[in-house]
Amino acid sequence: MELINYNDEELFQPGHVACAGCVEALSMRVILNTVGRDAVATVSPSCGAVICGAYPFSATKIPVFHTTLESGAASASGIKRALLSQGKPDTTVLCLAGDGGTYDIGLQALSSAAERNEDILYICFDNEGYMNTGGQKSSSTPLAAVTGSTPAGKTTRKKNLIEILAAHRIPLIATASPSHLNDMAAKVEKAKALRGTKVIIVLIPCLPGWGVADNAAVKTARLAVESGVFPLFEVEDGVHYTLNTEQRTQSVNSYLAQQGRYRHLSAEQVEQIQADVDAEWQRLLWCAAGR
């Protein structure tokens, strides 16, 4: 059995107000502790902002600047530039945002920061919807998922943000999952050592938003990885693909069946999603093989 091990310097503090069993809090714990003390973060309005702390308490030992929903990458850029002007080029600037603040309203600022190759580490906690506002669809919501604004299931696919970012040719884009904490920590370490814009998209199964039991978010995330719905991989310089999990060991249905938001699916819909996942997996294999 592979043992989990990441450094915990207690940079993420107990007493935060994430839901019981929330793996966004778990991911934040891994990421903040891996990045270390010499870091400043921005956080966009999201569950992450709530988790970071309500005044006057802070769950983080590093300074966090709460910014507006669409401004994550721009705010992080501002901090980085200020630190550069102060002769602190090595301080990591983290940009924490949800999928709404990344795929949707924050995409413009992120694209611009990526184009400028600002030296920031952008973490997208992707729970595939506006979960902090009660669960509405975002452009990250997958096909057929029920949300507060897609009560009959979303009729379009999830936006492929990774490919959009790859087109910016930034040093590193990676996916990470709270079911694979060593992989997550390794990616954060790697990103920390690189200069330029790094983006890590972390899949966050949302307990109330996805209809997942309090103790099942890690399991759900693991199934997402193992079914290929959310493959773990890296894209370096926009062109070099590396798959971190090379085998799919679960059916897509085993993943979908964990979640209330897919309870309504017909067998045909499951098949369609499986076919989509198969096709994307083949494309990734092709990319990883050097095209």
Next chain:
Amino acid sequence: MEAKNYPSNRLLLSGNHAVAWGVKLVCPDVAPVYPITPQTPILEKITEFQSQGELDMELLTPESEHSAMAACISASATGARVFTATSSQGLLLMHELLHYACGARAPIVMFNVNRTPASPWGFWPDQLDSLAQRDTGWIQLYSETPQESLDTVIQAYRIAEAVGLPTMISHDAFYVSHSMEPVEVPSQDLVREFLPRFEPRYRLDTELGQSFGAPIDQATWNRSRRDIAAAMALVADAVTAAGEAWGELTSRAYGPLEQYRMEEAEVVIVTMGSMSGTAREAVDAMRERGEAVGLLKVRLFRPLPAEALRQALAGVSCALVLDRNYSPGMGGILHQEIKSALFAMSGAPRLHGLLAGIGGVNVSAEKIQQLVDDCREVEPSVEAQWVE
């Protein structure tokens, strides 16, 4: 007042380039800027200074004014001295973050070139863009000339940092932004003496570990507004202090208001920005004819120096407020502001609200004299009047 012994340099500069020279002298740490007509010469000039090594500054050119302001706020919160510039649509796009900057008590200095907001599209002098931001919690200063713009940029840092509020300076498109005049450019040493180092006690610093912007409860939000009010209450004095200190160094002193030939004036023209220059000509001409007419130039619009306005207008029988802006359904914004400032004042002047030069149409000195003549003996209407 005698200037201290610093050499200065007289250059022929447009208003926008005068702003850029002011920025160069301040040497902010970070400048996120996005281009927009007619602000662009400011961006281009500071970029030129920076690329030539004359301005050691992190220049950030994001995809929008919105991101520019976002970067300004966070950079300021990190302890950096920050500059940006914009105009019209850009300022309007920033609107959300203007509130945010004030809440963050970020002493950002922003230069705005007043331009008509679309639609329809226009590129003409009009102050609606900045006046529409009056509730965002920014200090607002209006400049009449390139020289004033340069001087005010430098003073604005001292003001903003003294009270912990963001500061916006505006000058009119083209009339000021693009018109050339000889400008005294002070020496770097003078500016260094004038402007202390920026060392905020609260900042994003890994050694301090403080965070900003976390959600707060009702009572704390209420308190944050009271804190802003307390800071706002300090602004007029800060503007005066900065203006006087600047005067000691340059012999060009400034204050929240400028009273021009107001001695024994029966009629006073109240206005802001480039219109003040034209009004100045009209006042000179009328004084020449022996008419007791003066000019009251509002330099500090936010916070509105109400007490100073009341004192300045005490004993004046008639005042004309010339607004180069129109708030639909309401009238001229400066007119409304002055009216409320003078509310319940005994012996207040009859106040005429005149919508003059909206959309950048020319208002000549002769026209202003005619307006004075038209209004002098007439009871003002409640609503502002459009000037033909």
Next chain:
Amino acid sequence: MQQPPSPLWTNASSRTRLTGTWRSAMPEYQDKPSPCRGACPVAGRIAEWVRQIELGDYYGAWLTLVDNNPFPAVAGRICHHPCEGACNRQQLDETVGICSLERFVGDMALAEGWCFPEPAAAQDQSVAIVGGGPAGLSAAYQLRRRGYRVVLFEERGQLGGLLRHGIPAYRLDKTILDGEIQRIIDLGVEVRLQSGIADAGALRALHAEYDALYLATGASRPKTLPELDYEQPWVQDGADFLAATNAGEACELGQRLVVIGGGSAAMDVARTARRLGRSVSVLALEPDALLPAQPIEVAEAREEGIEFITGAMLQAVESLGDGLKLQCVRVDFQQGETRGTFSVEPVSGSGFVLSADAVVPAIGQDADLARWDGLLDSDGPVVRTDAQWQTSRPGVFAGGDLASMDRFVTQAIGMGKMAAEAIARHADPLQPGAVAANGSEVPFAEINTDYHPLAGRLQPGNLEVEARLRTFDEVQHPLAQDEAIAEAARCFSCGTCIYCDNCYFYCPDMAIAKLEHGYDVKSDYCKGCGLCVAECPTGAISMGQE
């Protein structure tokens, strides 16, 4: 100038907020019993010692093993391993090869010459043990290590009982048995060989001399078939046959043997006879699927060329000049409710004849209760004992085949252990009883199999059939060290904390504290989500209600 009010910056730690108040249930570390332990006749801490093997702590594994069973090398060869039948892993792929792991550790201990830890300080009481088979030796070991004086009386000239006289060498090499027995003796057990307690008087006298007695004289009287004349030279009882061959005596029986019986003893007889060059048929009442022998024994017997005639019985034997004619008939076999009970109904018209030179019945043995002349109450064919393995005579305890119909070697070892614990409590009622494991056995559903990738069981190889028929060498090969580690790694460690830190690292609320050895739940912050329980690979944590 007057200073403006400070902006609202945040610098207090969220630690002040005690999110433990949200909780309705809190995780508890329980170290629950594994199903293998529940099934194990000696209640061995299997999950624990298998984990020790995985970690390369073989000595530790051996110490854990011998806490309950001083015969790991023996049991690792011949135990009927009900533990494997209970193993949760079979619901994922295949059971863990517990028995072969036990042999691995047992053999290593013998090879390395590991000794038992020194016995506890000497106690005042002394115990006499009657019978030097697995039950008696197990009881002797458990009592001696607790510091009691133990005197072991054995009727025969050597210790080991069934292990020595009943189990053939190809299943249990005698040097292994000698090694494990010697280690027990070396603890300071006094042994009296050739010293049977033959009658009630001798038993009374012995009881007068010792604080407690433990009777484990086994089942020495063969059951007999009325169809057979045991006086005939072509009939030899299976137990006698095995005892003689195990002692190295020559076999006098003819070439064609029919072995009657379907249990392990019958297999041992049949396979021993094959090794002695005989052709062998097994005649058993039970149909194939119900043969009481272990399936592996039957399979290996077939490999060795033994013919099986199952679901049939002997009706009569006709001795001719050149051999025997065995009149047989097919039967309808019905298993009874308790082990060893059954009914058979001959199927009319299904008679057939077997030709043979000799018949070896191996249909089981009974305890010899008659010798004590009613001094002890009996319960059918065995001595009656209470839950503490005490007979009707206070201070006299009994176990093994004398007191049970279970007839498994490890069952006997387990009974010896339990009796020893009972005797210790009898001697000193203040002595703490055995520590019971917490809670109920961990079901498969509580194992997070995500941490246990599919991996087939490593089956140790067997000696080739040709070689088996030439010698009495052990059939089953041992596991190599790397194989043992790999096989041990397959164990789920059901209910046993393996200190993997998953609970610590998966907690979103930093509510698990790592202690020197184990973990603590910080009740101030634990929100009761149960993620630690879900991600525990071994089911060692449960949610407790608050």
